[in-house]
Amino acid sequence: MEYLVRRRYWWFSISLLIILPGLYFLLLHPLITTGSFAIGLRPSIDFSGGSMWELRFSGKGTADVTTSAVSDVFAKNGFEGAQVQISKDIQGAPTGVVLVRTVALNPNDPNSQINAVLNGLKATFGDVTREQFETVGPTVSQESTRSAVIAVLGASLFILLYLTWAFRQAPHPLRYGVCALVAMLHDVLLVLGVAAILGTFFGLEVDALFLTALLTILSFSVHDTIVVFDRIRENLINRRSGEIFDNIVNHSVVQTLPRSINTQMTTLFTLTALLLFGGQSIRNFIAILLIGLISGTYSSIFNAAQLLVVWEHREWQNWFRRGGPDGDQGAAAV
Amino acid sequence: MRSRDLYSLLLIVIVAGVVLFINFSPSQNFLGRDVRFRLGLDLQGGIQVLLRTTNTTATKDEVQTAAGVIERRVNGLGVGETVVQVAGNDRIIVELPGVENPDQAVETLRGTGRLEFIDPQGQYIPTGTVVRTTGDPNPTKLTNTNPVSGTATLTNTVPTGPIYQSITDGKDLDTGAVQPAFSQGGTLGSRPAVAFAFKGNSALGLEKFTAASVGKPMCIVLDSQVVSCPVINAALPNGSGVIETNTPADRDRILNELKYGALPIPLVVEKSRLVTATLGQVSVNTSIVAGIAGLVVVALFMILFYRLPGFLAALALMIYTAISFAIYRLIPITLTLPGIAGFILSIGLAVDANVLIFARLREEYRRGRDIRTALELGFEESWPAIRDSNVSTIITSIVLFLFGNSFGVSIIKGFAITLFLGIVVSLFTAIVVTRTFLRLAAPMFSEQYAWLFGIDRRNTPSAEPTTPAEAM
Numbered sequence: 001m002e003y004l005v006r007r008r009y010w011w012f013s014i015s016l017l018i019i020l021p022g023l024y025f026l027l028l029h030p031l032i033t034t035g036s037f038a039i040g041l042r043p044s045i046d047f048s049g050g051s052m053w054e055l056r057f058s059g060k061g062t063a064d065v066t067t068s069a070v071s072d073v074f075a076k077n078g079f080e081g082a083q084v085q086i087s088k089d090i091q092g093a094p095t096g097v098v099l100v101r102t103v104a105l106n107p108n109d110p111n112s113q114i115n116a117v118l119n120g121l122k123a124t125f126g127d128v129t130r131e132q133f134e135t136v137g138p139t140v141s142q143e144s145t146r147s148a149v150i151a152v153l154g155a156s157l158f159i160l161l162y163l164t165w166a167f168r169q170a171p172h173p174l175r176y177g178v179c180a181l182v183a184m185l186h187d188v189l190l191v192l193g194v195a196a197i198l199g200t201f202f203g204l205e206v207d208a209l210f211l212t213a214l215l216t217i218l219s220f221s222v223h224d225t226i227v228v229f230d231r232i233r234e235n236l237i238n239r240r241s242g243e244i245f246d247n248i249v250n251h252s253v254v255q256t257l258p259r260s261i262n263t264q265m266t267t268l269f270t271l272t273a274l275l276l277f278g279g280q281s282i283r284n285f286i287a288i289l290l291i292g293l294i295s296g297t298y299s300s301i302f303n304a305a306q307l308l309v310v311w312e313h314r315e316w317q318n319w320f321r322r323g324g325p326d327g328d329q330g331a332a333a334v
Numbered sequence: 335m336r337s338r339d340l341y342s343l344l345l346i347v348i349v350a351g352v353v354l355f356i357n358f359s360p361s362q363n364f365l366g367r368d369v370r371f372r373l374g375l376d377l378q379g380g381i382q383v384l385l386r387t388t389n390t391t392a393t394k395d396e397v398q399t400a401a402g403v404i405e406r407r408v409n410g411l412g413v414g415e416t417v418v419q420v421a422g423n424d425r426i427i428v429e430l431p432g433v434e435n436p437d438q439a440v441e442t443l444r445g446t447g448r449l450e451f452i453d454p455q456g457q458y459i460p461t462g463t464v465v466r467t468t469g470d471p472n473p474t475k476l477t478n479t480n481p482v483s484g485t486a487t488l489t490n491t492v493p494t495g496p497i498y499q500s501i502t503d504g505k506d507l508d509t510g511a512v513q514p515a516f517s518q519g520g521t522l523g524s525r526p527a528v529a530f531a532f533k534g535n536s537a538l539g540l541e542k543f544t545a546a547s548v549g550k551p552m553c554i555v556l557d558s559q560v561v562s563c564p565v566i567n568a569a570l571p572n573g574s575g576v577i578e579t580n581t582p583a584d585r586d587r588i589l590n591e592l593k594y595g596a597l598p599i600p601l602v603v604e605k606s607r608l609v610t611a612t613l614g615q616v617s618v619n620t621s622i623v624a625g626i627a628g629l630v631v632v633a634l635f636m637i638l639f640y641r642l643p644g645f646l647a648a649l650a651l652m653i654y655t656a657i658s659f660a661i662y663r664l665i666p667i668t669l670t671l672p673g674i675a676g677f678i679l680s681i682g683l684a685v686d687a688n689v690l691i692f693a694r695l696r697e698e699y700r701r702g703r704d705i706r707t708a709l710e711l712g713f714e715e716s717w718p719a720i721r722d723s724n725v726s727t728i729i730t731s732i733v734l735f736l737f738g739n740s741f742g743v744s745i746i747k748g749f750a751i752t753l754f755l756g757i758v759v760s761l762f763t764a765i766v767v768t769r770t771f772l773r774l775a776a777p778m779f780s781e782q783y784a785w786l787f788g789i790d791r792r793n794t795p796s797a798e799p800t801t802p803a804e805a806m
Contacts, residue, residue: 224723
């Protein structure tokens with residue numbers, strides 16, 4: 001346990017091991033595959049505009065409801081290029097529910113378009129009900145994207161200000177705020193990267209709920225970091241003479257470890273309950289929260305606190321020297 | 335010290351009593367307030383639409399007036415717990431829970447409700463034709479009838495066709511005279527109809543035109559669409575008459591549009607979201623299961639790990655749940671699926687403060703303090719961490735709320751509100767409730783019962799005060 005701080009570059013490497021593939025799919029993969037620069041996330045209709053139809057086919061046998069048959073009916077009724085997804089249960093059997101994504105409806109006369117499609121579907125497949133339907137116009141979706149960016153930046157700024165104020169008695173209060181934000185950035189990048197990977201391979205879409213999850217992860221990450229930093233602050237105030245900073249940080253991390261793990265367990269339990277029983281429509285939301293919260297706890301212990309030590313020794317001055325960064329050297333450089 | 339704890343206990347008992355009464359009140363009523371749970375659209379089914387005006391010069395007042403007209407029309411539909419609110423400068427959010435035919439309902443609200451009589455120059459125009467009139471030469475219904483595809487922006491196609499002379503102005507309709515009626519019969523027999531009357535210049539114009547054109551057709555146009563072209567049998571005195579309709583449903587729609595006045599600005603559907611009642615019910619059921627599972631697992635975890643304090647924390651968690659529900663009912667807060675997720679997430683958050691305190695308590699006890707001192711120190715020393723971490727979560731929930739508010743994403747707002755309330759209520763239960771319980775319980779146990787607190791002094795304090803293996 002006394003090696004937690006000394007091994008800090010190991011912990012940073014583990015973070016990079018997960019974040020770098022994510023960044024590849026977030027930034028480079030779309031560039032390589034399509035040749036033009038794009039963000040490797042699949043925006044939902046919340047951000048790109050369009051319509052989402054959740055249809056339940058209860059008429060004919062579910063075997064007749066195929067992706068191409070459904071998209072043909074949509075094409076005949078003015079929706080070319082509809083993306084059809086047949087929802088399946090855990091055993092892989094179709095549930096009779098089909099998700100269709102199309103362009104946005106005509107804002108002047110949405111009803112006749114809806115009716116045309118539903119009548120077309122009924123003529124082909126028998127009884128069809130619209131379980132859920134959502135359409136988002138271009139104006140609102142552009143605004144959503146803008147406010148999403150503002151929300152993330154705004155929350156970060158306020159948290160930085162609060163942390164600098166809360167740690168004003170500790171030496172170098174700004175460091176705590178910045179390190180907490182770096183740990184937060186770690187979680188944001190990790191979650192975005194995972195979303196890009198899941199988007200590329202499983203078609204995960206980024207919607208308004210994803211953004212909610214991201215902002216929640218931000219706050220929980222800072223929550224965890226503060227608990228660790230608070231212990232460092234307390235131990236610094238009661239510092240014995242000759243006690244080195246590395247050991248104080250190490251102590252503090254070890255002391256808060258039971259709490260970090262136990263709190264993580266309780267949120268893990270509640271989220272797993274939600275994941276198992278909480279309903280289809282929030283499943284992606286909960287999964288993203290789960291990934292982010294685990295990352296948040298990891299980054300508070302293994303990144304935020306460790307970065308304080310890196311900053312204390314100004315280790316970046318050694319990073320590009322011969323031999324490169326090494327945990328043992330860093331600890332010895334007091 | 336002792337009496338202060340008793341006062342706290344009294345406070346807790348009173349709060350618990352009040353919230354239990356609110357939650358289990360058989361009449362669903364508390365001090366004259368309706369305290370039923372309000373369920374959002376995703377839980378009870380219904381439709382939410384975001385209407386935007388296409389009129390770029392529309393003032394805030396006009397949007398406000400339009401919202402007022404829509405609100406009266408919504409009330410005319412007879413659906414409970416509807417929402418009509420202005421968002422931003424040019425938008426109106428309408429929520430209609432539990433509507434049977436949601437698309438039709440939205441069309442009724444959106445219809446401008448502008449009634450005109452036009453001179454068709456002796457021709458019969460087929461019912462449903464969109465026409466240009468001198469009152470509105472460029473009707474929105476004519477522009478852009480094709481669906482927008484891809485990233486194409488809305489372009490206004492220039493409408494063609496003759497412009498008919500309007501005899502009346504929609505503004506002159508006497509909304510007080512709009513009544514349901516039955517037509518006098520004729521070849522099609524008695525049919526549902528709407529009685530109307532015009533005021534001022536329009537009344538005079540209508541009377542004059544009908545007197546001059548007996549035997550010729552005249553078209554009734556509602557929102558630029560021809561309703562019918564009856565033959566004038568006699569002059570319409572005082573500008574009043576009836577509009578014949580085919581079905582009672584049509585009658586009700588036209589009645590509703592006319593009765594509450596015309597909309598000052600045209601509105602289009604910018605965003606709409608529909609959920610069926612069946613799907614909503616499924617979501618309610620799964621949320622209840624998820625909530626109970628979350629609560630039980632967290633309570634068990636706390637009891638197994640922290641024993642007596644854990645049990646008291648689990649008790650406080652029950653009080654926390656009861657208080658939260660009572661607040662949702664009282665304010666009232668409309669529960670949505672993400673809102674419930676926010677609540678269940680806050681269960682984990684609610685015990686976090688207790689976990690911090692109990693971890694401290696064990697540490698202090700292991701350093702050689704007696705139970706009571708360890709308890710006080712546990713609360714005292716974990717407070718800064720609890721305060722700072724909760725403030726940062728409060729900041730995020732406020733940002734989330736403002737973000738959700740800015741463009742009418744009520745789902746995010748619901749999550750932000752329940753998360754915020756969860757933090758505030760959990761601070762009360764984790765600090766006041768658990769502390770009081772523990773203070774009252776601690777003196778009953780001497781050192782030999784220390785195992786009840788999950789602490790054991792056989793591991794004497796060492797240079798390294800805590801290792802995770804011991805603490806857990």
